Amino acid sequence: MAQSTLDSMPGASTGTVVVTEPLNFWGGKRVKPREEKNAEPVFEPATGRVLCQMVPCGAEEVDEAIQSAYAAYQKWSKMAGMERARVMLEAARIIRERREKIAKLEVINNGKSITEALVDIDIAWQSIEYYAGLAGTLAGQHIQLPGGAFAYTRREPLGVCVGIGAWNYPFQIASWKSAPALACGNAMVFKPSPMTPVTAVILAEIYKEAGVPDGLFCVVQGGAETGSLLCHHPKVAKVSFTGSVPTGKKVMEMSAKSVKQVTLELGGKSPLIIFKDCELENAVKGALMANFLTQGEVCCNGTRVFVQREIMPQFLEEVVKRTKAIPVGDPLLESTRMGALISKPHLEKVLGFVSQAKKEGARVLCGGDPFVPSDPKLKGGYFMSPCVLDNCRDDMTCVKEEIFGPVMSVLPFDTEEEVIQRANNTTFGLASGVFTRSVCHESALHTDWTCFINNYNISPVEVPFGGYKMSGFGRENGQVTIEYYSQLKTVVVEMGDVESLF
Numbered sequence: 001m002a003q004s005t006l007d008s009m010p011g012a013s014t015g016t017v018v019v020t021e022p023l024n025f026w027g028g029k030r031v032k033p034r035e036e037k038n039a040e041p042v043f044e045p046a047t048g049r050v051l052c053q054m055v056p057c058g059a060e061e062v063d064e065a066i067q068s069a070y071a072a073y074q075k076w077s078k079m080a081g082m083e084r085a086r087v088m089l090e091a092a093r094i095i096r097e098r099r100e101k102i103a104k105l106e107v108i109n110n111g112k113s114i115t116e117a118l119v120d121i122d123i124a125w126q127s128i129e130y131y132a133g134l135a136g137t138l139a140g141q142h143i144q145l146p147g148g149a150f151a152y153t154r155r156e157p158l159g160v161c162v163g164i165g166a167w168n169y170p171f172q173i174a175s176w177k178s179a180p181a182l183a184c185g186n187a188m189v190f191k192p193s194p195m196t197p198v199t200a201v202i203l204a205e206i207y208k209e210a211g212v213p214d215g216l217f218c219v220v221q222g223g224a225e226t227g228s229l230l231c232h233h234p235k236v237a238k239v240s241f242t243g244s245v246p247t248g249k250k251v252m253e254m255s256a257k258s259v260k261q262v263t264l265e266l267g268g269k270s271p272l273i274i275f276k277d278c279e280l281e282n283a284v285k286g287a288l289m290a291n292f293l294t295q296g297e298v299c300c301n302g303t304r305v306f307v308q309r310e311i312m313p314q315f316l317e318e319v320v321k322r323t324k325a326i327p328v329g330d331p332l333l334e335s336t337r338m339g340a341l342i343s344k345p346h347l348e349k350v351l352g353f354v355s356q357a358k359k360e361g362a363r364v365l366c367g368g369d370p371f372v373p374s375d376p377k378l379k380g381g382y383f384m385s386p387c388v389l390d391n392c393r394d395d396m397t398c399v400k401e402e403i404f405g406p407v408m409s410v411l412p413f414d415t416e417e418e419v420i421q422r423a424n425n426t427t428f429g430l431a432s433g434v435f436t437r438s439v440c441h442e443s444a445l446h447t448d449w450t451c452f453i454n455n456y457n458i459s460p461v462e463v464p465f466g467g468y469k470m471s472g473f474g475r476e477n478g479q480v481t482i483e484y485y486s487q488l489k490t491v492v493v494e495m496g497d498v499e500s501l502f
């Protein structure tokens, strides 16, 4: 029963899968929704067909999941880091073994290409492996005090952590949040996006199979209402949220009521700066990687591409030629490089940004239209042709707002000083990129956020990832994330008599 969705994957193709198993998971098993009446259809983006029904969890179900996570936390937090590591390494091994099946299911639910989904799943198990490696290293300090007294510190878990995910990297987000949480001895209740509910529960099954106590990683389905129940629950110690800025603000506000810790991984409108002394071939490849992965639905995409005026003509010629050549279509085909956007309303929103850009004076050099693949089964899918916009100005909507689709805005610049000022002139602060052959750490230091030099969208699990300004705070990945899922306890030990002032 538990493995049936995945077991049907090897023979599955686009347009054939229906998921009927329950998508909630707590107490060590899948749990049927209590009431089906609020069910919402979930669509396969490549066909527009209904893939499954998502039934939001209500207050009682959320409470049940949290209680089950709390019970598991009591056991898991008492285990040694090395014991936790062993279980997590087994989970990573199982994911690696099933990577093709999980990736296929992810594609069917999310619409991204199978080539990319396989990378996402690999990054997911790597994250669990990485934090398993750190679980045994959690330690404190010993501090000597006068008269033989001393103090020591211990790194302790927080308790039950909540993870709330976006729809663009469903399995990977669940792994990036749960891996450091579990390594530190916490339990996690995870709520995926209502548009991508099917793979988080697979992760829950894998953790169980690997040997975590029942309830340690739970999945509750739902949207805003379920999310807010999680943020308000008194037994929750921390909320790690990935999503848009407006929702992030609400999560922070709700969490503040009971002083829960929060990590916010929010949106962006990142700049990519291409200097005239760059290796043009690499800069063009970088611009494509910075804009068109996952149909442009990537938070840290470098969607404001600043190009030094002298090389603008060559840059545009090359970038447009390659953008036109991107194969858009059936995301399960290995030859496809761009799949379908997440939903019909989202596709319409992205196309609306292109129309608005035209009205404001931008020139469409390619793409920006709905795309209908020749395969009849894809006729109802949410495809569009990847778009490059020229003639852009900093005050245009397409340059200021997060589009979250395959739309690149290209802007000319003259000097480094000017471009850094323009690049930083945004309330977002997630990522940036610089292409140049000269030493450019100066530019990296001057951008208000993470900076990729001579590449873009590289996120190895060892490297911290996260935002400045309204793109959020806290970090995911890297050693530092341990600090966001643990707290430091201090113990002071007196060895002599108490010197009292009274």
Ligand SMILES: NC(=O)c1ccc[n+]([C@@H]2O[C@H](COP(=O)([O-])OP(=O)(O)OC[C@H]3O[C@@H](n4cnc5c(N)ncnc54)[C@H](O)[C@@H]3O)[C@@H](O)[C@H]2O)c1
Residues within 6 Å of the ligand: 164, 165, 166, 167, 168, 169, 191, 192, 193, 194, 222, 223, 224, 225, 226, 227, 228, 231, 242, 243, 244, 245, 247, 248, 250, 251, 264, 265, 266, 267, 268, 298, 299, 300, 402, 404, 430, 467
């Ligand atoms: N910085 C990052 O790491 C990162 C990664 C991926 C996506 N994103 C951002 O996510 C956004 C796209 O994702 P989205 O459309 O799913 O975002 P969203 O903000 O609409 O939803 C994100 C999650 O929050 C939940 N939610 C909605 N209202 C809520 C509420 N009131 N209380 C609690 N939870 C609530 C949703 O159900 C979903 O699970 C983009 O802005 C993108 O940049 C950021």
